[in-house]
Amino acid sequence: MTAIAGVIRLDGPPVEPIWLERMQNILEPYGRDAQHQWHDTQAGLVRTLCRITPEDALDRQPLHDDPGRFALVFDGRIDNRAQLAEKLSISPAQARLMADSGFVLKAYERWGDASVDHLLGDFSLGVWDRRERRLFLARDPLGSRPLYWHRNERFFAFVTLSKGLFALPDVPRQLCEERMADYLALLPTIGPESFYRDIFRIEPGHFLVVENKEVSIRRYHRFDPAHRITFKNDDDYVEAARDLLHESVKCRLRSSGRIASHLSSGLDSSTVAATAAELLGQEGKSLLAFTAVPREGFDGPVPKGRHGDEGPAAAALAARFDNIEHILFRPGGHTPLDGLEAKVERLDRAPLNLCNHVWGDGIQSGAARRGAKVLLTGQMGNMTISYDGRPRLASLLRQGKWLEWMGEARQIVRHTEMRWQGVMAQSLGPFLPVPFWQALNTWKGRGWQSLHDYTAIHPDLIRRTNLFDRARRAGWDTSYRPWADGWNMRTAVLYRMDIGDFFTACTGDSGLEMRDPTADLRLISFCLAIPEDQYLKNGQPRRLLHRLMGHVLPPEILHCSTKGLQAADWYEGATAAREEFSAWLDRLEAGSQSSRYLDLKRMRQLLEAWPQDGWDQHTVIQKYRLLLLRGISVGAFIHHVEGGNR
Numbered sequence: 001m002t003a004i005a006g007v008i009r010l011d012g013p014p015v016e017p018i019w020l021e022r023m024q025n026i027l028e029p030y031g032r033d034a035q036h037q038w039h040d041t042q043a044g045l046v047r048t049l050c051r052i053t054p055e056d057a058l059d060r061q062p063l064h065d066d067p068g069r070f071a072l073v074f075d076g077r078i079d080n081r082a083q084l085a086e087k088l089s090i091s092p093a094q095a096r097l098m099a100d101s102g103f104v105l106k107a108y109e110r111w112g113d114a115s116v117d118h119l120l121g122d123f124s125l126g127v128w129d130r131r132e133r134r135l136f137l138a139r140d141p142l143g144s145r146p147l148y149w150h151r152n153e154r155f156f157a158f159v160t161l162s163k164g165l166f167a168l169p170d171v172p173r174q175l176c177e178e179r180m181a182d183y184l185a186l187l188p189t190i191g192p193e194s195f196y197r198d199i200f201r202i203e204p205g206h207f208l209v210v211e212n213k214e215v216s217i218r219r220y221h222r223f224d225p226a227h228r229i230t231f232k233n234d235d236d237y238v239e240a241a242r243d244l245l246h247e248s249v250k251c252r253l254r255s256s257g258r259i260a261s262h263l264s265s266g267l268d269s270s271t272v273a274a275t276a277a278e279l280l281g282q283e284g285k286s287l288l289a290f291t292a293v294p295r296e297g298f299d300g301p302v303p304k305g306r307h308g309d310e311g312p313a314a315a316a317l318a319a320r321f322d323n324i325e326h327i328l329f330r331p332g333g334h335t336p337l338d339g340l341e342a343k344v345e346r347l348d349r350a351p352l353n354l355c356n357h358v359w360g361d362g363i364q365s366g367a368a369r370r371g372a373k374v375l376l377t378g379q380m381g382n383m384t385i386s387y388d389g390r391p392r393l394a395s396l397l398r399q400g401k402w403l404e405w406m407g408e409a410r411q412i413v414r415h416t417e418m419r420w421q422g423v424m425a426q427s428l429g430p431f432l433p434v435p436f437w438q439a440l441n442t443w444k445g446r447g448w449q450s451l452h453d454y455t456a457i458h459p460d461l462i463r464r465t466n467l468f469d470r471a472r473r474a475g476w477d478t479s480y481r482p483w484a485d486g487w488n489m490r491t492a493v494l495y496r497m498d499i500g501d502f503f504t505a506c507t508g509d510s511g512l513e514m515r516d517p518t519a520d521l522r523l524i525s526f527c528l529a530i531p532e533d534q535y536l537k538n539g540q541p542r543r544l545l546h547r548l549m550g551h552v553l554p555p556e557i558l559h560c561s562t563k564g565l566q567a568a569d570w571y572e573g574a575t576a577a578r579e580e581f582s583a584w585l586d587r588l589e590a591g592s593q594s595s596r597y598l599d600l601k602r603m604r605q606l607l608e609a610w611p612q613d614g615w616d617q618h619t620v621i622q623k624y625r626l627l628l629l630r631g632i633s634v635g636a637f638i639h640h641v642e643g644g645n646r
Contacts (some may be wrong), residue, residue: 073638230530238547393423
């Protein structure tokens with residue numbers, strides 16, 4: 001992983017070396033193995049490197065072409081090195097001596113701005129054209145690497161994380177109210193705004209050009225809703241998916257250290273872990289597989305339809321592979337508030353789910369101690385390989401295919417845990433008026449009736465930012481009715497969160513690189529293009545995954561009727577941290593900005609009314625895990641920013 005930065009002077013004087021030095025110092029924790037700078041009269045570039053792949057030992061950034069026209073900084077991993085080598089006439093002997101950044105520079109020399117159309121992998125990059133005095137910046141289509149920028153009358157600057165921009169003079173360190181409101185309300189991250197005013201992110205699948213002091217932005221990648229893949233029989237879809245899954249995992253095993261993986265009792269992480277173990281076994285290598293489990297002896301309540309200990313099912317999968325080293329992570333007395341300020345500093349934003357950070361950070365540390373450089377995850381699996389296909393029910397009704405809908409509905413009720421009530425909600429919910437849907441949920445005692453059920457957002461912030469109007473413009477339904485179109489639902493979720501900061505923070509904390517094979521661009525494109533009945537047919541949801549992995553996953557995972565709950569004992573740690581909650585609220589109530597964003601009064605009331613039981617109830621969970629804990633997290637970030645640009 002490489003943290004990158006650069007400054008382009010717009011007002012005539014040369015770039016000051018001290019600016020680059022300060023940016024490098026801030027980025028060094030994210031690239032501890034090597035740090036380098038380059039500058040000419042108008043531009044300066046910074047690179048800090050954490051060596052993850054074997055080829056990173058060859059990396060000599062900032063990189064220059066032979067004529068000296070282009071200077072490049074690149075953060076990421078290129079997964080189609082062999083295909084690029086063929087296109088660019090690079091011999092195998094040459095390719096073995098090239099870092100990924102070398103392929104990117106050669107691609108830019110050949111195709112210019114269109115080079116991003118030829119790159120496959122997780123990346124962000126910057127190219128300074130010394131002859132044309134032109135800067136090109138880009139991010140990969142899914143945004144697995146972050147990139148932020150700021151422009152004023154004196155200079156244009158870019159950097160991996162926003163914090164690097166505060167090393168420069170006159171860059172404001174002030175919150176962006178609209179983005180803060182979106183984050184609190186869990187709205188999708190749409191548009192270039194960051195959490196800071198006048199600092200912008202390059203959106204996934206976009207590139208930016210600075211030329212003649214003007215900034216232009218263009219989207220170079222979007223998924224095509226008209227793209228369809230049709231095979232003659234069902235088995236062909238499974239075989240194609242298997243090939244893509246193997247390739248998606250295989251290209252993410254390139255590492256200078258060991259490979260680790262999350263392994264829950266769910267379908268996605270177990271599929272990724274099983275595939276990685278199979279591929280690593282062919283090379284005589286092992287896989288570290290980590291499962292988060294509650295403390296020893298935990299027997300507390302869990303919500304209906306969930307199971308609190310994922311260890312047994314994960315162990316059943318691990319037992320099928322001789323080369324899996326299965327490791328259980330227990331919280332060990334850690335609380336969700338442990339190290340909160342350090343988390344905010346590392347992430348450069350508010351952590352979204354503090355409960356998950358307890359086991360997430362623990363697994364990262366455990367993997368790093370055992371020599372891992374890569375941590376595999378399956379975060380996007382629900383939108384790709386294990387997509388359940390349930391929006392097909394509403395789609396059949398919308399298309400007037402009543403008999404087909406009735407057949408599917410009957411089979412679902414017969415073969416799954418879903419009852420007719422759930423089938424009707426899934427089928428008709430997308431078409432019900434929002435007030436009716438909310439009233440129905442209130443009557444049934446489920447779901448979220450308003451933002452205030454699950455977020456600490458202050459009512460005045462909703463009004464100031466026109467939150468609901470912006471949600472409608474973004475195409476996001478804050479009442480959370482079911483979706484009527486599976487393609488739209490999946491693409492919306494794929495772009496809902498900008499994951500680049502989280503992946504970068506992992507490297508900064510533990511020297512690991514997180515990689516998600518279920519977010520592979522080729523796999524996503526395939527899964528979006530095949531017919532919906534490959535996911536739901538004859539009453540079987542997640543049909544593709546069951547046919548794909550039925551011979552590999554144990555029945556404890558494949559046929560489990562409940563869903564695993566990671567951090568099932570989260571409320572014990574939260575209860576133990578009540579004094580810390582109170583101290584944080586004291587600090588936020590004394591601050592100048594927190595009360596503008598957060599309903600601190602309600603947060604204080606929840607703390608004082610801490611329940612003794614009921615931790616398996618949806619209303620209790622959403623008030624304490626989502627509203628109070630997330631409110632404290634956002635408050636810690638606000639407190640972090642209040643000092644201004646020091």
